Amino acid sequence: AQKVTQAQTEISVVEKEDVTLDCVYETRDTTYYLFWYKQPPSGELVFLIRRNSFDEQNEISGRYSWNFQKSTSSFNFTITASQVVDSAVYFCALTPTGNQFYFGTGTSLTVIP
Amino acid sequence: DVKVTQSSRYLVKRTGEKVFLECVQDMDHENMFWYRQDPGLGLRLIYFSYDVKMKEKGDIPEGYSVSREKKERFSLILESASTNQTSMYLCASSSTGAIYNEQFFGPGTRLTVL
Numbered sequence: 188a189q190k191v192t193q194a195q196t197e198i199s200v201v202e203k204e205d206v207t208l209d210c211v212y213e214t215r216d217t218t219y220y221l222f223w224y225k226q227p228p229s230g231e232l233v234f235l236i237r238r239n240s241f242d243e244q245n246e247i248s249g250r251y252s253w254n255f256q257k258s259t260s261s262f263n264f265t266i267t268a269s270q271v272v273d274s275a276v277y278f279c280a281l282t283p284t285g286n287q288f289y290f291g292t293g294t295s296l297t298v299i300p
Numbered sequence: 301d302v303k304v305t306q307s308s309r310y311l312v313k314r315t316g317e318k319v320f321l322e323c324v325q326d327m328d329h330e331n332m333f334w335y336r337q338d339p340g341l342g343l344r345l346i347y348f349s350y351d352v353k354m355k356e357k358g359d360i361p362e363g364y365s366v367s368r369e370k371k372e373r374f375s376l377i378l379e380s381a382s383t384n385q386t387s388m389y390l391c392a393s394s395s396t397g398a399i400y401n402e403q404f405f406g407p408g409t410r411l412t413v414l
Contacts, residue, residue, distance in 0.1 A: 196340070222402060230309075232390065232405040278342065287333075287358060288403060292342035 189214050191281050193291035200269050201299050208264040208294045210279030216240075221255065221262045222280040222288070232278065238262060269298045303327070304406035306391055312412045319378040321409050323391030330396035332374035333403060334358075334366060337388040349374055350396065381413045 190213040200206045212221065223235040236246065238255050246253045250267045266273050279291045307322035323332065331350055335343040335358075345358030347366040355366050363385060367375045374393075378385055388410050392403040 193342075224405075230388070230408040230410075232392075232403075234402040234404070237402055287345050287348060288343075290335075290343040292340060 189216075189281055189283065189289040191279050191289050191291035193277075193279055193294050195294045196292070197295045197297070199297045199299060202271060203268050205265060205267050206269050206296065208266075208277050208279075208296065210262045210264065210291060212260050212262065212279070212281045214281060214283060216283035219281060219283040222282075223253065223262075223264050224278045224280065226276040226278065226293070228275070235264075266296075269296075271298050271300050274298045304391055304393055304404050306389075306406040306409050308409050309407060310410050310412075312414065313378075313381050314414050315382060317378075317381050317413075319381045319411065319413075321376040321378075321389055321391075321411070323374045323376070323393075323406055324372050325374075325391075325393040325404070326372065327393060327395070327404065328371070329393035329404075330371070331394045331403075332368065333392040333394075334364075334374065334376045335390045335392065336360070337390055337408070343390065346376065378411075381411075383413050385411065386413045387411060 192211045219240045221238045224232040226232045243255050252265045254263045276293045276295045278293045281289045304325045313319050333348040334346045337343050344360050346364050349355045349368045365377045388408050390408045391406040394401045394403045
């Protein structure tokens with residue numbers, strides 16, 4: 188069975204603080220892909236990153252960074268020096284090399300100016 | 301620019317009505333998906349399609365049907381709308397060859413069934 192858990196339902200931070208969004212996944216497949224999407228208030232999900240199960244190298248893109256650890260089945264997302272524009276719902280998703288994506292329930296991030 | 305469009309941003313219908321939600325993508329993608337998004341439940345897959353005239357059930361297909369007569373268009377049909385189908389509906393598409401290619405999403409249709 189495939190499952191993605193985002194235990195943090197809502198997070199509020201003050202602007203310029205760092206924040207980490209947690210994602211824990213379950214799968215029996217040895218080959219799979221993990222994703223993060225951002226859903227701003229406009230509603231459209233925006234792709235942020237894709238990671239395959241064979242690449243545990245952490246990735247940094249500007250203020251965003253991702254920490255993939257197979258040993259703990261986690262794919263956490265950190266925003267450094269948060270900004271008001273980061274306020275959104277963030278979804279973690281999993282897909283094995285199969286039919287469909289499995290999304291977590293999302294984390295709503297509010298950055299307070 | 302990659303584009304997935306949905307026919308309406310907001311829709312209000314009455315119980316028992318037949319409802320059509322339309323999705324069009326201009327990226328020549330083979331795969332198209334319909335999700336519903338509810339608070340606390342995330343995105344749940346209703347139906348998906350890998351090719352014209354082809355469809356597969358997702359996790360929650362009951363009460364819904366789909367149609368894909370053309371590659372760029374994927375329609376979600378609520379045969380007889382009910383209040384528990386009040387939700388945000390999201391359409392997505394992706395290229396084939398690799399199912400793990402990222403999905404591109406439309407802006408969503410917020411449907412209210414009275």
